[in-house]
Amino acid sequence: MSDDRTVVALPDDVAAASKLLREGVAERTTVRFSGGGTKSCWGGAVNGVGLELSTARLRQLIGHQPGDMTASVEAGMPLAHLQTLLAEAGQWLALDPPTESSGATVGGLLASGDAGPRRLRYGTMRDLAIGATIVLADGTVVHSGSHVIKNVAGYDLTKLFHGSLGSLGLIAEVIVRLHPRPAASSTVVAEATATEATTAAERVVSSGVEPTAVEWVGPTGTEPGTLLVRLDGSRRGVAAGSDRLVNLLAEQGLSPEGVEADDADEQWQRVTAGQRAEAGSSVLRAGTLPTHLPSVWESLTSLSERHEVHSRGMSSAALGLHTVVLTGPPSAQAAVTTAWREQVTRLGGTVAVRERAAAVDAELDALGEPPSSIGLLRTVKSHLDPDGRCAPGRFRGWY
């Protein structure tokens, strides 16, 4: 790490952020944007920059319009705090990312696309952010979108910044659409193998009962895999839905049970906690077609056994998203990752490496092969950040 010379700046408004960036134009000062720091390891490492621009002081709720179900916030607003403020009006920003409890910010969620189990119903910030204020490397302040949900005027730059991991500019403010907080929720839990979970997820989603989350926690040691299906809505609605789900899963030969709210919260927290890395472990994230779930897990299990790596994880079964934690010698973790990525890619999917130890990082690319749109990504980057000042190295191997 050569971060000793990095100046950390904490602007307290958009104009100050713009000024800081503009001041670095002449010297071509490189810059890294930081928020809650919960996903700073995503993508390639960004080291040795001249400036770290933190959104720690950009954390105001700019406005909340309960009747319009929209809010505008500064990017450094922690999601957990925003939820408390919105709860007063019976509303929420419909995201439940695993990083919420550790300080994830609204801007960081847009920059990373991170989301949780209820992504099945509500999507990610890609679906929930309806506008943004962005500051480019040259200090230009850009407004995209507006305060209304329905809007097709101009290019959707808010979406362009989704997943950009700070490589195109600073997300300074975000306008989001809100949802009513559900009055009640219920969770149905059943032991299930990967194959059973895949079939169950498909049936649950086609049943007409509209679940907000369908997660499968993979087996560990002697513990079998577990399927969790969540319903949110009115008290009577979720009770009826829960009965329907229990019957549906029982028909499939599983032994489902409805779980009381408190126990359910605990179960969901376990899902969240299970995605966190311990020191020295790696977190991988794969995306495939939902029906590939069993093959994805089968190959992971056999590779882990072969390389003597311990693996655990979970899948958003109806979405085809898989989060895996590997523990073991770094070179073995890297070998499993490389081989698994090859197999998942052959299935049409992708694998990104999130948290990882430096020794693992040295052996592989965090993002894998660039997509066919890499030429466009490079020209978009060079048009918005011509001097390559924003987050150099974040998309190492791509641009």
Place this chain on the structure above:
Amino acid sequence: MATDLTEATERSELVAPGLRAEFASLLGRGGVVSEPAQLRTYECDGLTGYRVTPALVLLPETTEQVAAVVTVCARERLAFVARGAGTGLSGGALPVADGIVIGLSRMRTVVSVDVPNRRMTIQPGVTNAQISAVVEPDCLYFAPDPSSQIVCTVGGNVAENSGGAHCLKYGFTSNHVLGLTLVTPDGSVVTLGGDTTDVFGPDLMGVVVGSEGTLGIVTEVTVRLLRRPQSVRTLVADFPSVETAGNAVSGIVAAGIIPAAVEMLDHLAIEACEKATGAGFSLDTAAALIVEMDGFDTECEIDFGEAHRICEESGATSIRVPETAAERALIWKGRKAAFAAMGRMSPDYFVQDGVIPRTRLGEVLTRVEAMADEAGLRVANVFHAGDGNLHPLVLYDADKAGESERAEKLATGIVELCMEAGGSISGEHGIGTDKACSMMKMFSPDDLAVMKRVRDAFDPDAICNPGKIFPTPRLCGELPGPYRPHPLEAAGVISRG
């Protein structure tokens, strides 16, 4: 202005015969339209006030053919415009004089259907309604439902980020596209999105959807399919005023209900729809709401009961609940026919498409009424009340001196009023040619300059649907230049903060 035939012929001849032969060799003779009378068919889209006859129309059938003809256009710096069914309402598919129209109507293949993963890949010429028809036996459907869904194509839906009546709950085309094959303006073929919903890196697909054909030509679309809602309940409630109907909408939302759709029609709109379709709307009411709930049956019943009660409490004078699917379909047919039905009320009309924060509804409508009175014109209102997307129809008679100018001014005034109320100049029809000049009211020169940088990244020679979205001096008069920091500002001596 329509181009006369001689002029069109001359234009067509401007495209060198050698080039025409080259296109014919790529597409076959049937794939090149150069006969002036036939070219005239392509001179406008749903915004018929603007007409330009293209020099040539090309009708490719495959991604490779699109890439091949775009490569030729890029080499020759020939402007091209992609076109689907031509139902767009903002002139997004208006041809460029001396340019090429690439018509995608022959690309109608369903490439693949994946029921277990609830997705389908289609060519851009497949109609919106056909997507749902293909998977109807599997109880699946494609959620975006623009009123033109019987004829409009998915390629156009992608270009315009189409919405429809049900997007309050289900979102827009952008929320339902999982992957795209894009021919970029230099003729390369790239895929965006794909099997995984977790795409890394800046979301190029998110910016291509809704870019109105200015960033390339989409030749394949993979869409997300949803399970058809188990239950659908609809009511039509009459109200003594637009305000009381607006209050009912606010009440429903405040109760924590997200309806599948909430549509409002004012008296003039009701009259037009009823005359056209006989859908059973009351002719003696000032305003009507169509409220639809759908989803899991128990939840749907609960929400429907609640919405019914809120309409009553807000002063509904009558509430009709259709008893059969056919009756419900007729109500929607009536609503979706609103624009076309307006022809019965007035020889000419402008359709507007502004969005306001829902809570400003009453105030904005009152102001629209005053503006209409001042202009001496009638305005019929049909709108997606749930999301504040207004479609005022400004009625006029082009044969009466000065009336069309007054109508155009009123239409522009209304949309700018929406913008001032904190909304948008377009909710679903797009900017196209029609509203390019209004972009300057909604966005700062810097905002537009950055959008232009994105455009330049995709299309450095500006050959892909030029003249759309961005205001140009020719259309809008002198434009302010993009923001450039003063040297003192750049040096940190002065600040505008």
